[in-house]
Amino acid sequence: MNIVVLGAGNLAHYFCTALAANKQFRILQVYARNPEQAQYFNQTFQIPVTSDPDAIIRDATIYLFAVNDGAVSELASLIQRPQALNIHCAGSQSTQLTAASGNRNAVIWPIYSITKTTQPLESIPLIVDGNSPEAIELAQQLALAVSDNVRTLNFEQRKYLHLNAVLVNNFANHLMAIAEQVSREHQIDFEILMPIINQTAQRIKDQSPQQLQTGPAKRNDTATMAAHLELLSAHPEWQEVYQSLSASIAAMYRPEQA
Amino acid sequence: MNIVVLGAGNLAHYFCTALAANKQFRILQVYARNPEQAQYFNQTFQIPVTSDPDAIIRDATIYLFAVNDGAVSELASLIQRPQALNIHCAGSQSTQLTAASGNRNAVIWPIYSITKTTQPLESIPLIVDGNSPEAIELAQQLALAVSDNVRTLNFEQRKYLHLNAVLVNNFANHLMAIAEQVSREHQIDFEILMPIINQTAQRIKDQSPQQLQTGPAKRNDTATMAAHLELLSAHPEWQEVYQSLSASIAAMYRPEQA
Numbered sequence: 001m002n003i004v005v006l007g008a009g010n011l012a013h014y015f016c017t018a019l020a021a022n023k024q025f026r027i028l029q030v031y032a033r034n035p036e037q038a039q040y041f042n043q044t045f046q047i048p049v050t051s052d053p054d055a056i057i058r059d060a061t062i063y064l065f066a067v068n069d070g071a072v073s074e075l076a077s078l079i080q081r082p083q084a085l086n087i088h089c090a091g092s093q094s095t096q097l098t099a100a101s102g103n104r105n106a107v108i109w110p111i112y113s114i115t116k117t118t119q120p121l122e123s124i125p126l127i128v129d130g131n132s133p134e135a136i137e138l139a140q141q142l143a144l145a146v147s148d149n150v151r152t153l154n155f156e157q158r159k160y161l162h163l164n165a166v167l168v169n170n171f172a173n174h175l176m177a178i179a180e181q182v183s184r185e186h187q188i189d190f191e192i193l194m195p196i197i198n199q200t201a202q203r204i205k206d207q208s209p210q211q212l213q214t215g216p217a218k219r220n221d222t223a224t225m226a227a228h229l230e231l232l233s234a235h236p237e238w239q240e241v242y243q244s245l246s247a248s249i250a251a252m253y254r255p256e257q258a
Numbered sequence: 259m260n261i262v263v264l265g266a267g268n269l270a271h272y273f274c275t276a277l278a279a280n281k282q283f284r285i286l287q288v289y290a291r292n293p294e295q296a297q298y299f300n301q302t303f304q305i306p307v308t309s310d311p312d313a314i315i316r317d318a319t320i321y322l323f324a325v326n327d328g329a330v331s332e333l334a335s336l337i338q339r340p341q342a343l344n345i346h347c348a349g350s351q352s353t354q355l356t357a358a359s360g361n362r363n364a365v366i367w368p369i370y371s372i373t374k375t376t377q378p379l380e381s382i383p384l385i386v387d388g389n390s391p392e393a394i395e396l397a398q399q400l401a402l403a404v405s406d407n408v409r410t411l412n413f414e415q416r417k418y419l420h421l422n423a424v425l426v427n428n429f430a431n432h433l434m435a436i437a438e439q440v441s442r443e444h445q446i447d448f449e450i451l452m453p454i455i456n457q458t459a460q461r462i463k464d465q466s467p468q469q470l471q472t473g474p475a476k477r478n479d480t481a482t483m484a485a486h487l488e489l490l491s492a493h494p495e496w497q498e499v500y501q502s503l504s505a506s507i508a509a510m511y512r513p514e515q516a
Binding site for chain 1: 350369370371381382383385407409411414415417418419420421422423424425426427428429430431432433434435436437438439440441443444445446447450451452453454455456457458459460461462463466467468470471472473474475476482485486489490495496498499500501502503505506507509510
């Protein structure tokens with residue numbers, strides 16, 4: 001099956017790498033708005049490229065919109081192909097995001113921060129959805145050519161999964177960014193925290209994070225919590241983070257207190 | 259050098275495992291309040307044990323207080339040995355926590371969640387402090403017999419490091435516990451998040467978390483943030499967590515907005 005990849009960022013790179021040697025799916029063309037990025041793709045993958053929307057090949061079976069969430073709709077309106085399957089990668093958005101391009105719309109959404117160095121062999125979870133059983137099935141086939149970890153979730157579930165990804169990636173990363181800055185301000189080597197950060201992520205493979213919870217908020221150690229808030233007095237926004245997380249831990253483990 | 263280990267929990271287990279074959283340090287005795295736990299230590303490590311405070315050996319060089327933070331002071335007052343070095347493991351506490359036992363006081367504090375299965379070979383960071391250069395040096399020697407990752411930090415730094423450990427362990431774990439519950443409530447397999455959780459922890463080995471930050475709060479995507487808050491409407495305490503972390507991210511990356 002023939003694919004046109006629209007976009008030349010990390011996601012496009014990931015799909016091109018994954019499909020480079022695939023027999024079932026063949027990337028006909030990469031469209032990149034920026035001619036330099038287009039050239040990079042041509043040199044790296046020997047795929048024909050264009051940076052002219054009018055030169056986008058019109059008879060592919062699949063159009064893969066590997067661009068920023070906000071750019072999908074506009075690009076879809078540029079290439080109207082009622083018979084092709086449009087796939088976008090904006091997991092928290094409806095399949096209708098590509099509706100301006102045609103009637104068959106689907107999503108393939110990696111639950112991972114894809115960068116230029118991401119190796120497709122890592123079994124990254126790919127979430128699939130579509131606006132018809134046929135659209136879902138074809139998107140699943142493509143996803144299975146890229147990863148062996150493919151799941152189908154409906155729009156409602158995808159919204160909650162997107163929220164969850166924000167919690168465990170963006171927010172957990174911000175906690176580490178605060179710890180990094182606290183370390184810097186007090187001449188502590190941030191490196192000291194690497195093993196426990198790694199442990200925090202690793203141990204939930206075998207045990208539920210809800211069961212693993214420890215710390216002053218869990219055991220209602222008000223003296224330690226007050227001392228920590230005092231240490232954060234120069235950063236009121238971090239005090240808010242500390243208090244809201246401690247209150248949420250209290251609500252989860254001591255609901256009678258809430 | 260002869261050591262008496264006071265306590266029979268995970269920390270005592272960790273030190274006994276680490277020192278089992280050591281030539282420089284020898285554990286003379288384990289004191290466990292609970293006779294059954296004492297027997298477990300005797301059977302596992304062939305170390306003499308007692309559950310009678312009066313039978314604690316009085317002429318050891320080092321007394322290692324491997325008990326809960328709250329129990330250290332009381333236990334220290336039971337075994338007064340002015341010449342011995344007292345070491346406790348409550349990292350966020352002053353070395354004076356064992357002062358009731360004698361004049362030479364130190365800390366060895368693992369930055370890790372120590373459990374029965376923790377292998378000492380994992381190079382767990384051990385933080386050392388003491389109330390004199392001699393106390394620090396002897397505690398360092400003992401720590402180096404247990405781990406090759408030993409650092410000395412003063413009391414002020416230890417307090418901030420303890421706060422940091424709460425951020426990256428207790429609070430990050432709670433975010434995962436929320437995600438686990440959201441997944442359960444919406445029939446999403448929590449397993450889907452394992453690769454990105456692992457990635458969040460792994461990638462900061464090479465890059466600063468402050469540089470790695472992404473997500474709706476970072477890019478001021480107010481529509482997505484409002485949608486997420488709506489998804490959390492049944493859990494006001496999680497909405498608070500979401501808002502405080504988003505506000506803190508805004509303050510870190512867009513201080514002009516604060």
